[in-house]
Structures are given as C-alpha cells and as structure tokens.
Amino acid sequence: MDDTSKLLLQRLVRRIPTQMLKATLDKWGRLTVEQRQAMDFTQSKWALTQKLLSVCEENKLTLTHLAELEMIHAMENPNQGMWYTFQLLEPENDAQSVELTQFKQQFKCHLSELLRQMSVKIKKHTDEAVWIRIALGSSFSKPNHLKPTYVVHYLQTPYVFVRNLTSKLKPLLSQALTLATRHQGVKEANLSGRNLTSIRDLLMRQYQQVFPTKYRSPPEEEDQPVLNQHIEKEQGGVAAHRRHMAHQAFGDGMLPQLQSAVYMLDTKFRDPNNRTMTEREETFKCVVKFSSIDLLESLRSCASSGIASAPVTPLLSSIPLKGRNYFVVTDNTPGPSSQGHQTQN
Amino acid sequence: MSRLNPFAKLPGLNTASVLLVESEEHFQQSLAEALVEETSVTVNVRLAKSFPLPIENDESRPRIDLVVFIINLTSELSFQSAEASLKYLEPGYFLGKVCFMVTNARSSSVPAERLDAVRRLAASLHCPLLFAEEQTPQGVTNAAERLLTILKAAAGFVPFTTPLYLSNLTRCTLPPDIDQPSFD
Numbered sequence: 001m002d003d004t005s006k007l008l009l010q011r012l013v014r015r016i017p018t019q020m021l022k023a024t025l026d027k028w029g030r031l032t033v034e035q036r037q038a039m040d041f042t043q044s045k046w047a048l049t050q051k052l053l054s055v056c057e058e059n060k061l062t063l064t065h066l067a068e069l070e071m072i073h074a075m076e077n078p079n080q081g082m083w084y085t086f087q088l089l090e091p092e093n094d095a096q097s098v099e100l101t102q103f104k105q106q107f108k109c110h111l112s113e114l115l116r117q118m119s120v121k122i123k124k125h126t127d128e129a130v131w132i133r134i135a136l137g138s139s140f141s142k143p144n145h146l147k148p149t150y151v152v153h154y155l156q157t158p159y160v161f162v163r164n165l166t167s168k169l170k171p172l173l174s175q176a177l178t179l180a181t182r183h184q185g186v187k188e189a190n191l192s193g194r195n196l197t198s199i200r201d202l203l204m205r206q207y208q209q210v211f212p213t214k215y216r217s218p219p220e221e222e223d224q225p226v227l228n229q230h231i232e233k234e235q236g237g238v239a240a241h242r243r244h245m246a247h248q249a250f251g252d253g254m255l256p257q258l259q260s261a262v263y264m265l266d267t268k269f270r271d272p273n274n275r276t277m278t279e280r281e282e283t284f285k286c287v288v289k290f291s292s293i294d295l296l297e298s299l300r301s302c303a304s305s306g307i308a309s310a311p312v313t314p315l316l317s318s319i320p321l322k323g324r325n326y327f328v329v330t331d332n333t334p335g336p337s338s339q340g341h342q343t344q345n
Numbered sequence: 346m347s348r349l350n351p352f353a354k355l356p357g358l359n360t361a362s363v364l365l366v367e368s369e370e371h372f373q374q375s376l377a378e379a380l381v382e383e384t385s386v387t388v389n390v391r392l393a394k395s396f397p398l399p400i401e402n403d404e405s406r407p408r409i410d411l412v413v414f415i416i417n418l419t420s421e422l423s424f425q426s427a428e429a430s431l432k433y434l435e436p437g438y439f440l441g442k443v444c445f446m447v448t449n450a451r452s453s454s455v456p457a458e459r460l461d462a463v464r465r466l467a468a469s470l471h472c473p474l475l476f477a478e479e480q481t482p483q484g485v486t487n488a489a490e491r492l493l494t495i496l497k498a499a500a501g502f503v504p505f506t507t508p509l510y511l512s513n514l515t516r517c518t519l520p521p522d523i524d525q526p527s528f529d
Contacts (some may be wrong), residue, residue: 230381234393234402241368305369306394307422 005063006053009144012066013049016073021048024076030061039334067121069146069255071133074150075125078196079325080152085191085199086315088158088177090184096156098182100124103155106180107132114172121144130156149173151180152196159189159203161196190326198256199235201324208253239306246304255296263288263315268331284332296320347400354408361500362389362407363492368426370394372479376415382521386502388493393470395426396433410500412438413492415446415477416463418455424463431470438454441508442499444473445517446488451478454475467517474517 016024022041025031030276031039038050056066089255111120117137118140122131135143149169152161160177174186178191189305193199202208233239269277269284277284292298299316302308309317349364363380367375377390389407398406408485412434434443446461450460462497467474475491478484495515499508520529 228378228381230388231377231390231392232405234364234391234398236405237399238394307369307372 004142004145005056005066008063008066008070009052009056010049011146012070013052016047020076024073024117027072027076030065030069031055032059035059042131042244063145063283064119064121064301067119067133067135067148067175070145071121071123071131074133075123075131075223078152079194082162082192082194083161083190083196084162085151085189085203086162086174086177086186087189088160088181088183088186092184095182097153098155098180101132101181101296102208103130110176111172114175117141117143117147120174134169134173136166142168151177153177154200154204155181156327157204158183159200160186161199182267190200190324192325193258193260195257195259198258202256202320205323207256209320210248210251225316236305242306243304246300249303249312250296250320254339255294255320257293257297258295258325259293259317260289260291261295261316262290262327264326264328266328266330295325347397347403348433348435349396349398349409349412349438349441350435351409356408356410356500357387357389360387360389360407361410361496361502363411363413363496364391364393364409365388365413366395366416366427366430367417368395368423369417369420372415372417372477372485376484376489376492377480378494379485380492381491382489383493386497386500388496391414396430398433399421402520408454411440411492412443413446414443415448417448418459418463419452421459428466432462439470439472439512443470444492444495446477446492448477448479449474464517464519468519471512471516473511473515476484479495499507 011192013021018041022036022039024038025039035058038151041048043051107122108120111118111134115136116141119135121133121135122130125134132152133148134151134155135145137143147164150163151173151333153159162173164172178184178186189203190197191203227253265286265288266283269280271278290299299308299312300321303312315327315329318327351365360409365371365377376393380388380390391406391409414430415426416427417421428529445463447460447463449455464474473495475495477488479488498506498511499501501507513520
C-alpha cells in the first residue's frame with residue numbers, strides 16, 4: 001500500500017456515512033467473510049480506517065481495488081456534486097445497435113490511444129446506466145485517483161452526464177464518446193444540477209408533463225374541502241385563473257429538482273423611466289440567476305400564488321420544455337427578452 | 346375608483362363581517378377558520394388579496410365592519426401591497442374600523458426598518474397594530490381571539506363602546522426616539 005492508496009482509503013471512509021459503510025463493503029466483496037465480521041462499525045472512523053488499512057495490506061489490495069470501492073459509493077449516491085450534461089449529435093446508422101461490451105472495448109481503446117497515464121473503469125448500474133470512472137494523470141505522473149471524473153451514459157440515448165470534468169479531459173472524452181457510441185459530434189446540453197436522477201428525468205421526459213395546447217383544458221375538479229359558508233373569497237376567480245396558468249406552464253405532478261437557472265442577457269436596456277440607459281446604443285450585459293433547492297417547484301408556486309405575473313413568461317416555462325437551465329438571451333430571439341424578474345430563494 | 350364604504354349597507358342581525366387582506370393568501374385561511382368558530386355572534390369572513398375588490402361581488406358583500414391588513418414582515422411586497430390598498434377605503438373606515446396585523450416579526454431575517462415602517466403607517470392612520478404568530482395553531486387561536494375583541498367593538502356589539510374609542514384608545518403609538526439610532 002503506497003501513500004496514495006492510504007490517502008484514498010482515508011478519504012473514502014471519511015466520506016461514507018457509518019451506517020452505509022457495512023453495506024458498501026459487502027457490495028465491494030474484496031474482504032473475506034471473517035474479515036467483514038471482525039469489523040466493528042461502532043468504532044470511530046479513525047479506528048475503522050486503521051483496521052481497513054491492515055486488512056487491505058493483508059489481502060494485498062491495490063489502488064485499483066480502492067477505486068472500485070469509491071465507484072460503488074458514487075453509484076449508490078448519484079445526487080452528489082454538480083452534474084453537467086452533454087448531448088451526442090448526428091447518430092450513424094448503427095448507433096442504435098451499440099451494446100455494452102462493444103461500447104466498453106471501444107471507449108477504453110480510444111481513450112488509451114490518446115493518453116497513456118489514465119485509469120478507466122466501466123460498470124453497468126442496475127437501471128441500465130453505464131457508469132465510467134476516469135482518473136487522469138499527466139504524461140509524467142500517475143493517474144490522480146483522488147479527483148476522478150465520473151461519466152454516466154444510458155446506451156442508445158443521446159445524453160451523457162459528467163461530474164468533475166477537467167478542461168484537459170474534455171476534448172479527449174468527447175472524442176472517445178462520439179466514436180464509441182457511433183455519433184458524429186457532441187455539444188453541451190446547457191443543463192446542470194446536483195440531482196442526477198432529476199436532470200435525467202427532465203431530459204428523457206420521465207416525469208408528468210403538460211403539452212401546450214391552444215384549447216382550454218376542462219375545469220379541474222376542486223379538490224379543496226368545502227369551505228365554511230361564512231368564509232368567502234373576494235378574488236377566488238383570479239386565484240383559480242392563476243393556478244390554471246401555473247398548471248399550464250409547469251403541470252401539477254412532481255417536478256424534477258433543479259438547483260439553478262442562469263440567463264445571460266445581452267439585450268438593449270428597456271425601461272421607460274431610465275432614459276439614459278435606454279438610449280444607449282450598446283447592449284446591456286448581465287446575468288440573472290435563480291437558485292433554489294427545488295427551482296421548478298418554487299417557480300410554480302410563485303406563479304400560482306401571484307408573486308410572479310400571471311402568464312408565466314416563456315423564458316421560465318421553457319426550462320422544463322426545452323430541458324435546459326442555461327440560456328443566452330439576445331435581442332434577435334423571438335419572445336420577451338429583457339423583462340424584470342423577481343429573484344427568490 | 347370604487348371605494349369600500351363603511352355605512353353604505355345595513356348591518357345584519359347579530360352579524361359581524363370582517364375582511365382579511367393579505368397579499369400572500371397564506372395566513373388568512375387559517376385565521377378565517379378560527380374566526381368563524383365564534384358562537385356568540387355570527388362572523389362573516391371575506392378574504393381578499395388586495396384592493397380594489399371586484400365590482401361583481403358588491404351585491405353579495407355584507408357591510409364590512411373591520412378591515413384587517415395582514416402584513417408578513419419577511420416580504421417587502423406584502424407591505425407595499427397593503428400600503429397601496431389603503432387608498433381604496435373610504436375615510437370613514439379609519440375611525441376605528443381598520444387594523445393591521447403583523448406576522449413573522451420574530452424572524453431573524455427581518456430588517457428592523459420594516460417594522461418601523463409598519464408602525465409609522467399604523468400610527469399615522471390611528472389604527473391598532475397587532476402581532477400574530479402564524480406557525481402554531483395556538484398562535485392562530487390567539488390572533489383570532491384578539492381580532493374578535495376588536496371586531497365586536499367595531500361592529501357595535503359592546504355596550505357603551507363605539508369604534509371611535511378604538512382609534513383613540515388602542516391605536517399604535519410611536520416611541521418618541523424611533524428616528525434616533527439605537528446603541529445596541
């Protein structure tokens with residue numbers, strides 16, 4: 001066991017919560033039954049680390065085995081870190097018939113051709129996802145297992161989710177991915193979030209959606225209990241209308257959790273009260289960022305409670321429709337461009 | 346501009362009507378449910394988000410004996426909405442038929458100036474200012490009880506009392522040093 005492996009093991013034990021440690025080690029399967037039974041999980045993390053270190057020495061486990069353990073933990077907890085999305089473009093004719101063994105072989109082969117010092121692990125998760133762990137080294141140093149990049153790809157879909165991507169790995173990874181999945185190009189899908197399952201659901205449309213129609217939907221059944229006859233709402237109709245508008249924009253089922261939405265505005269400044277700024281020739285550049293624990297849900301409740309103006313602007317409602325949360329708004333695009341937004345948390 | 350008039354309609358028999366105005370429409374529902382529990386008089390509660398009230402309800406709306414503006418101190422919008430709504434009331438209401446109720450005043454994210462602004466507003470209009478706790482059922486019942494006391498006086502159910510006393514005796518007063526910086 002060299003220093004790097006020790007450091008990696010220490011970090012791993014520190015990161016995995018104690019109640020999950022036993023299950024994770026069981027799944028790893030590198031310890032014998034006796035060794036697993038000898039572990040006392042009521043001990044402190046430090047004592048556990050020392051114990052594990054000695055067991056690993058005994059079994060002659062190496063860095064790659066520990067990387068495996070880390071990968072198991074990452075697959076069990078997909079909602080950590082920031083995930084970025086890429087979209088594969090222009091599939092070739094045989095793109096639909098790519099299967100796991102072929103993909104594995106091709107991907108590893110293409111990556112190792114490009115860079116010698118690299119460690120790649122590919123595993124298939126239970127829900128059809130292919131998880132790839134890449135540890136990158138420079139031409140003179142060993143692969144850095146402390147900061148691996150994780151790539152998640154669902155075979156036969158054009159989406160790839162990446163965590164911890166370095167600028168050095170990005171061109172190599174996109175090349176290997178396009179070749180291995182039989183596509184011709186890759187681009188950023190402008191969607192990011194902490195919750196992998198949510199951004200996957202958003203892109204693959206696996207949530208309850210609404211489809212824009214020009215016809216009014218039939219009035220929904222009032223699911224509220226019958227109010228006391230002495231309580232009456234003055235503006236009940238308006239409130240129902242607002243709820244209807246919010247429903248039209250965001251649906252009323254569970255929404256995927258997003259943490260932020262970013263709008264880069266590059267438009268002319270428009271404000272009738274501020275002549276100096278409005279008359280300027282050049283565009284006004286600014287960034288509008290919405291952030292929340294559950295952004296779509298809070299946008300919906302803003303619209304239905306009347307904090308945001310009633311027909312939701314296409315800018316906000318296009319987050320679920322287009323499946324992206326990074327927008328660049330310029331004057332040429334149709335639709336409202338520089339409106340005042342209320343920020344909320 | 347149609348304004349709400351305190352004396353345009355006849356009062357109902359043994360009936361008091363209260364109008365709860367809250368821009369967030371969050372606390373008013375639970376408060377209304379607590380208010381109608383009252384048995385000694387029939388309490389009618391009307392809920393509104395802001396003024397002006399829709400004209401088509403003018404016929405069905407009873408004579409409003411008390412207008413309560415609920416202001417959530419954590420939101421600037423709530424205060425602005427209440428302030429903007431005030432001009433839709435006839436001056437007669439300010440003779441003891443308007444009161445302000447502040448929620449979330451204990452929240453740490455509230456700037457102190459906002460509470461001062463609400464107090465100034467209430468004091469300038471000679472209206473009572475109540476504080477309510479909206480998070481607990483206990484707080485809601487308490488708030489409803491205090492409102493009922495004012496409502497009964499405003500609707501004229503308390504012998505030898507008129508709403509005019511309310512505006513004189515229970516109005517919010519400003520501490521004289523409100524404009525001076527505090528040293529704590």
